[in-house]
Amino acid sequence: MNPDYAVHPLGDRAVILKWEQKISMAVHQEVMKTYHSLLSRSCPYILDLIPAYASLTIVYDAAQLRCNERVPGLQWMTAYIREKTTTQEAIASPAPRELQIPVCYDPSLGLDITEMAASRNVTITDIIAWHSQTIYTVYLTGFLPGFPYMGEVCAALQTPRRQQPRLHVPAGSVGIAGIQTGIYPLASPGGWNIIGQTPLRMFDATRADPCYCRPGDRVQFIPVTLEVFKQIQQQP
Structure with a gap:
């Protein structure tokens, strides 16, 4: 399954996932689904997740990631995100408040x-x-x-x-x-x-x-x- 977002570097300690850049409930639901999927997995390298209209910014601990995984942060995070957001395992998003x-x-x-x-x-x-x-x-x-x-x-x-x-x-x-x-x-x-x-x-x-x-x-x-x-x- 191919994700419908693109991954871009955002400085040396963050990546940003971008969907189609428009204000759309359907697009935002995909953002929130990915947000909750990553949030529920509690990756030790991820420091913050910031959802927006059609993007999700992921801030990560570049120093710890390089020390433990011995690969560049962008490379590891991109692979991790792809793996965790293309899995068939269902991640239920909480009902909105x-x-x-x-x-x-x-x-x-x-x-x-x-x-x-x-x-x-x-x-x-x-x-x-x-x-x-x-x-x-x-x-x-x-x-x-x-x-x-x-x-x-x-x-x-x-x-x-x-x-x-x-x-x-x-x-x-x-x-x-x-x-x-x-x-x-x-x-x-x-x-x-x-x-x-x-x-x-x-x-x-x-x-x-x-x-x-x-x-x-x-x-x-x-x-x-x-x-x-x-x-x-x-x-x-």
Whole structure:
């Protein structure tokens, strides 16, 4: 069985597996299948596995691998990956987590929601309904620690990034860029169109698992009022 990805070196301590480069649930499922297959085998040389839309980065211990296997890391890792991902042995992927994330779409928090509604000749209520009625898949986290890239938003919501990025986007801001939606876990400059804000902390370095979202999660946004938003925000 020939794998449907290509293996490329990524520096001298990592390789990247690349599938067809597009945002596709089918492609991402193959990424996650390979991710869980390698994760379940607990190879002592693999230090980290980083799934994305259509790729999987594998960071490995080059020094230990060369010392023990006496072959270049890229050569050994490529052979290992090919062997473990083309086997007929079934590796069951865990069921995705189902997350409900509260979002307040009040214009005081959704900095671009009024403009988005006006540009489409619809109401803010329409924008909220379109955004909250879809269940999104977290394809990857990145850009900022714990920033979840999710898709796909419905055609009516698809919006290019802002031509002029903001210098300050508050933590928890929920935005749209192209066919993606995401959440800023930390205050940051950014060019996504902000339509709301969640009171949840999307990244907390003090937690054992600091990122609220993980690749593969399924997320639905739950609209809440400004009053409820403030109540949740004040909870410890």
